[in-house]
Amino acid sequence: MASIKTVLRKKVFSDGTFPVCLRVTKNRKTKYFYTIFRSTELEWNYSSGCFNSKNSNYIQNNRLLLKFKDRALKVYSDLQMEKEYFNLDDFSKRFRVDNNPENDYVFPFWEEIISEMKLAGRMGNATMYEETMKSIKQFCKFKKIRFQEITNTFLNKYEAWLRSRGGTDGGISIKQRTLRALYNKAIERNIIKDTNHPFKTYKISKLKGQGIKKALDFDQVTKIINFDTSQYPHLEDAKNYFVFSFYTRGMNYTDMMVLKWQDVDATTISYIRNKTKGRFVITILPPVQEILNYYKQHSLPTKYVFPILLKDGLTPAQIDNRKKKTLAKYNRDLKEIASLCGINKSLSSYVARHSFANCLKQKGVATDVIGESLGHKDLTTTQVYLKELGSTVLDDAAALLL
Template sequence: MKATIEVVCYKSKVLANNESPLMLRITKDRKLKYSSIGISVNPAHWDFEKNKPRRNCPDKARIEQIISEQIRKYREQILDFQAEDKEFTSTSLYDRVNNQIKRRTVSDLFKSHIANLKAQKRTGYALTFSELYNSLILFHGHLDIHFSDIDVTWLRHYEAWLRFRGSAENTIGKRFRTLRAVFNLAIEQGIVKAEYYPFKIYKVSKLHQTPAKRAISKEDIMKVINYQCTDPYDRLAVDLFTFGYFMGGINFGDMASLKSENIVDGRLVYIRRKSNHLFFKRDPAVGENFAAILKRTDIEKGVYN
């Protein structure tokens, strides 16, 4: 049976101001579900045959706008159910729409995602989202908005604001790539519909500037590796540089977290904190090199011999 959505004046209930509440009535399979839309009218100003405010009703245009918006949300959800080939009742329809109305804000998702990353000990990645969150707060004043509010115009204003503050091109690109990741997460969690995705039009790829290559020669690298010193802290710096170089540029944060258990059959095996991906190096000398560092280091006592 087809569902019907309409707003009725609930005249059997009279409020203190002598008005009656307007109720959304959902009818499906001969079962009714009522929900207040938060406004009331004097029954004398309501046309009960046509279920709409009379011409002399105060604030008629505003009331009609609210009614139209309420009915539109339910009709859209009915179309979604039909597209998904899902059966629904008047109650399940109400519950689905009600959850959408109370969907999480941009601020809510940022805070929960940052907390999850910190719980996973992905502190560097969490910092990236925290920096974006703080930047957006400075730009907009607050993030108690919905993701559907972030459209192409909003993004362009944010880009212009960043440029006005003198942000570098790659910094702007990083901000927008992170914001795009948050928006994708919101779609994945059902917080916002994919149709509101603004990055189909606003291209983040344009916000990239290839930095000048910064590298030292192989000769200079070997000078560091072969540097002779007696100071234990200088020796530690050389050892860590050498280890990082031969391990393909391992992140220092990951290096600092390594233990002897990370050496498996002469290979370095570890999970990168930033991406949570498994990495390993096949260099047969890795076990020997790392063991040498550990032998000279007593981390618990802060001693390096």
């Protein structure tokens, strides 16, 4: 007898989530196969082995989990037809090959991970993986490579190649981190062994980006808050989005784009940050309430607060495409606002987040409280202590900006 089930394995990650695995049991022996997913206990249905409705993308995620399970059932059935006796090692070998016919070749596995990310609606991650894979292929002159060929020497040569093409520390760091994440996924799925791990000797931490975080001081932010758009109606949305982001602890554009009216109650906004999956509950300050009231009257007949997504029911690919188009316009409009306000800085969507932190610092708020306000996940002693703080401390800090 055998059982195949998707389960939440009790091996907690630093962000409080658990890996979602395919558990295969035969003759009282068990093997786990990692999927691309992580989940909190609140988002998981233990009895049915799937995400519940508290997961923001549970329908598509469950479809992909079912695909994993169906693939495993087919492999198990095929082995039953072919062999009178087989064990979990036989199943594991066949299942890995079925997932990746070229086994330890890098690019087929990479393409499979990208496909899974797209199916799960993780378009931002998929784009980053695609861009890094394209870069590695160019570096390798489009030759096939195995994971065993990714060594410390390979990584240093790739870094030198990127620098020869104008790469900066920040850009190189992003690509190397993406490659490291792929390497770790290959280990998790038993494609390769965790021996001679190249990133144990090649330290990405040495790549310290030199870019300066762009931020406004409180006087400059005030100019934008007081900017009269009556003569510039095409800039109304851009101003509102910037002010809204500033007073909601630097909510980024992606999270604003998909913010729903159901996430807003009489006194708070509650949402899960797309980038980190951290949950935020933010007290609605008067400037934010004013903006919400405006869009109650002027928004489209959709479930979304802001008129960025034009209709409900868009696919992840459609949402990602819409984001790229509207974000480009938003950033152009912000630069026009900066010029009209006499602000001699390049304004973009992320400046609101940096400005929030900078202005809190101006007001004398402690650095650790600022970090917590922004939802930083660094595992430091200060952050561990701050986990004990209530959200009222953070809301009081934000209220200082009024």
